[in-house]
Amino acid sequence: MQFLTNDFDCEGWKGEMAARIRAFDWSPTEFGPLDQWSNSLRATVRWILASPLPIVMLWGKAGSMIYNDAYSEFAGGRHPFLLGSPVELGWPEVAAFNRDVVNTCLAGGTLSYRDKELVLLRNGKPEDVWMDLFYSPVTEDDGRPAGVVAIVVETTDRIMLERRRREAEAAYRAANERLQFALNSGAVLGSFVWDIDANLLSGDERFARTFSFPVEQSERGLPIEVATEIVHPDDLARVNAAIARTVNEGVPYSSEYRIRRPDGSYLWILASGRCEFDAAGKPTRFPGVLIDIHERKIAEDALYELTRHLEQRVTDAVQARSAAEEQLRQSQKLEAIGSLTGGVAHDFNNVLQVIAGNLQLLGMQERNNPKVQKRVEAASAAVKRGAKLSAQLLAFARRQPLSPSVLNTRRVFDALEELLQRALGETITVNMSLPDDPWSIQVDRNQLENAVLNLAINARDALHGEGVIHLVSENVVLGAEYCQGKELAPGDYVRISVADNGVGMTPEVLSHAFEPFFTTKPDGHGTGLGLSMVFGFVKQSGGQVDITSTPGAGTTVHLYFPRTLESEVSAEDVIAKPHAVGGDETVLVVEDDHDVRGTVVELLNQFGYTVLKAENGDEALSILQTGARVDLVFTDVVMPGQVKSADLAAWAKAQSPSIPVLFTSGHIRDVISRDGLLTPDVHLLSKPYEPDALMTMIRKVLTASITSSSPSSVAG
Numbered sequence: 001m002q003f004l005t006n007d008f009d010c011e012g013w014k015g016e017m018a019a020r021i022r023a024f025d026w027s028p029t030e031f032g033p034l035d036q037w038s039n040s041l042r043a044t045v046r047w048i049l050a051s052p053l054p055i056v057m058l059w060g061k062a063g064s065m066i067y068n069d070a071y072s073e074f075a076g077g078r079h080p081f082l083l084g085s086p087v088e089l090g091w092p093e094v095a096a097f098n099r100d101v102v103n104t105c106l107a108g109g110t111l112s113y114r115d116k117e118l119v120l121l122r123n124g125k126p127e128d129v130w131m132d133l134f135y136s137p138v139t140e141d142d143g144r145p146a147g148v149v150a151i152v153v154e155t156t157d158r159i160m161l162e163r164r165r166r167e168a169e170a171a172y173r174a175a176n177e178r179l180q181f182a183l184n185s186g187a188v189l190g191s192f193v194w195d196i197d198a199n200l201l202s203g204d205e206r207f208a209r210t211f212s213f214p215v216e217q218s219e220r221g222l223p224i225e226v227a228t229e230i231v232h233p234d235d236l237a238r239v240n241a242a243i244a245r246t247v248n249e250g251v252p253y254s255s256e257y258r259i260r261r262p263d264g265s266y267l268w269i270l271a272s273g274r275c276e277f278d279a280a281g282k283p284t285r286f287p288g289v290l291i292d293i294h295e296r297k298i299a300e301d302a303l304y305e306l307t308r309h310l311e312q313r314v315t316d317a318v319q320a321r322s323a324a325e326e327q328l329r330q331s332q333k334l335e336a337i338g339s340l341t342g343g344v345a346h347d348f349n350n351v352l353q354v355i356a357g358n359l360q361l362l363g364m365q366e367r368n369n370p371k372v373q374k375r376v377e378a379a380s381a382a383v384k385r386g387a388k389l390s391a392q393l394l395a396f397a398r399r400q401p402l403s404p405s406v407l408n409t410r411r412v413f414d415a416l417e418e419l420l421q422r423a424l425g426e427t428i429t430v431n432m433s434l435p436d437d438p439w440s441i442q443v444d445r446n447q448l449e450n451a452v453l454n455l456a457i458n459a460r461d462a463l464h465g466e467g468v469i470h471l472v473s474e475n476v477v478l479g480a481e482y483c484q485g486k487e488l489a490p491g492d493y494v495r496i497s498v499a500d501n502g503v504g505m506t507p508e509v510l511s512h513a514f515e516p517f518f519t520t521k522p523d524g525h526g527t528g529l530g531l532s533m534v535f536g537f538v539k540q541s542g543g544q545v546d547i548t549s550t551p552g553a554g555t556t557v558h559l560y561f562p563r564t565l566e567s568e569v570s571a572e573d574v575i576a577k578p579h580a581v582g583g584d585e586t587v588l589v590v591e592d593d594h595d596v597r598g599t600v601v602e603l604l605n606q607f608g609y610t611v612l613k614a615e616n617g618d619e620a621l622s623i624l625q626t627g628a629r630v631d632l633v634f635t636d637v638v639m640p641g642q643v644k645s646a647d648l649a650a651w652a653k654a655q656s657p658s659i660p661v662l663f664t665s666g667h668i669r670d671v672i673s674r675d676g677l678l679t680p681d682v683h684l685l686s687k688p689y690e691p692d693a694l695m696t697m698i699r700k701v702l703t704a705s706i707t708s709s710s711p712s713s714v715a716g
Contacts, residue, residue, distance in 0.1 A: 030060030063087035076122030105148040194286035232258035268297040352688035455498040462502025492563035501554035582607030585631035617643030637665035660705040
């Protein structure tokens with residue numbers, strides 16, 4: 001801005017803006033130098049400066065601004081920078097609006113707006129403003145429109161006041177409607193006035209009935225302490241605090257509380273009022289009204305209880321889902337480990353079979369050599385230990401062959417009593433408990449006894465060899481809520497529990513308890529397969545294992561087995577096993593492992609059998625289809641080739657006469673069993689086996705095929 005001094009006649013130009021206009025360098029603007037302004041322009045400026053209304057003139061096509069004192073106040077923080085600026089630069093937020101104004105008035109038109117709403121940045125922040133706007137063209141001396149005069153009358157205060165008035169009227173109408181509705185619906189329980197100076201509380205007839213006061217006494221008034229005597233004790237402190245706040249601070253009074261009825265029940269009411277003060281600010285009078293809110297409060301309480309229970313159910317459901325997900329992750333982890341250990345056990349059993357077979361052949365060849373016999377016996381004992389280890393792995397992997405039968409737990413417990421006492425020692429006491437009428441289950445008895453024995457040994461170790469172990473059988477009915485997340489279907493179960501009060505397990509140890517080879521015992525004192533074997537056996541039997549443990553308080557393991565309604569098989573029904581003898585029949589040996597096949601063939605030859613051999617099912621079927629005389633097929637379960645062992649057995653069974661089949665395997669798969677459970681017509685010899693076991697099983701299958709009236713039993 002450049003301040004100029006000249007002798008230009010500006011007589012009549014008064015005020016702050018007149019001085020600014022005289023001092024401003026107008027040369028760069030569309031106004032041109034001040035001393036060259038036309039008479040019409042000077043007269044218009046004089047009129048603008050003399051007006052008490054906010055007026056701005058927009059000159060030329062750019063709309064350069066010149067304005068009076070009143071407009072400078074309207075411009076706020078933009079003054080004095082608006083002076084001489086094009087209007088679109090001075091008010092960019094309404095540039096389009098002002099451009100239309102300039103174009104219209106320079107064309108000779110006029111514009112006017114009433115309560116025009118605009119958003120302006122007058123003091124650095126957006127403001128909603130309302131204005132009456134009047135636009136007229138300004139002519140030059142020649143009568144040509146050269147600018148625009150804008151009269152700006154801000155109406156924001158009036159608009160806001162009117163809006164607040166309408167809102168207040170609407171609120172008053174709504175409050176009045178609610179009051180009238182309450183009065184008409186009978187919800188109002190009376191009105192009251194508390195004379196604070198006299199400490200007398202008076203009320204109308206409805207107030208008297210509500211508080212069970214005589215009407216005459218209520219109208220005369222009584223001390224407020226009398227009225228508060230029937231307020232519920234749990235609410236009294238809150239009511240008094242609300243009254244004190246209204247009296248001391250002048251805030252509106254509103255309090256929900258219960259009052260005692262004549263019959264001893266309580267009624268929920270809402271008391272509303274205000275406190276009146278004298279000129280000195282002293283509280284004098286406290287009028288109010290009572291509203292019946294009993295039904296609403298009862299509904300609110302019911303809704304609260306419903307919501308609280310719903311939240312609890314949601315919490316319980318989330319916890320149950322988390323537990324189920326954790327159970328699933330644990331199950332998947334154990335399943336993956338089981339697949340690995342099952343495959344390892346299979347290969348391990350093949351190796352053990354080769355060792356066992358060759359040891360037996362060596363022993364047979366060196367019958368008169370004591371040194372050889374001693375080493376054979378030692379090596380055979382090691383093979384048996386390896387076979388037991390492999391059997392435990394297969395049990396965990398749920399790939400061990402099971403021969404389930406219907407058992408009553410009373411018979412199992414009777415058989416276990418002597419076995420447990422002998423295995424645990426005299427310093428351990430076993431307390432057994434059975435229901436009066438124990439239910440039956442269908443499981444492999446030997447495996448069940450082994451599982452209980454393993455758990456009892458773990459309990460003995462947790463007791464450091466001295467204490468009491470509880471062995472309990474119970475008939476239980478499991479509901480859907482209990483079974484959630486436990487991989488159990490609701491129904492009847494027999495629960496066999498082994499409990500001790502020994503050292504217990506930490507949560508970290510407990511989370512790994514069923515994993516194979518995991519043990520907290522010192523090296524050489526455990527393989528870590530005991531609980532793994534129990535877990536696999538129970539799961540394979542259609543049950544579930546549940547274990548709880550607390551450090552320092554002991555451990556309890558629950559085995560759940562589905563109840564069966566079938567009749568129990570008596571001991572007399574069990575057929576004695578045939579003795580291990582040889583024969584002169586022809587046996588077709590089907591085995592893909594070269595070393596295993598070689599030892600089996602030699603063993604069978606030693607016992608007098610004629611032996612044919614095949615590397616896989618394809619080769620075996622070709623031999624059978626040539627018409628070769630075969631009395632028994634002895635085949636591995638898992639072999640390469642297109643013809644699987646189950647297909648080979650099915651073909652043999654379909655012949656006339658049928659050819660019996662004996663399966664052998666390091667572990668079983670569903671090709672010959674359903675979930676690892678062998679059907680009565682399937683025969684299986686698990687690897688590794690001893691020569692006596694092989695000969696005994698062959699005689700058993702051959703004998704069964706002769707005596708059975710049905711087609712020969714398919715060996716598994």
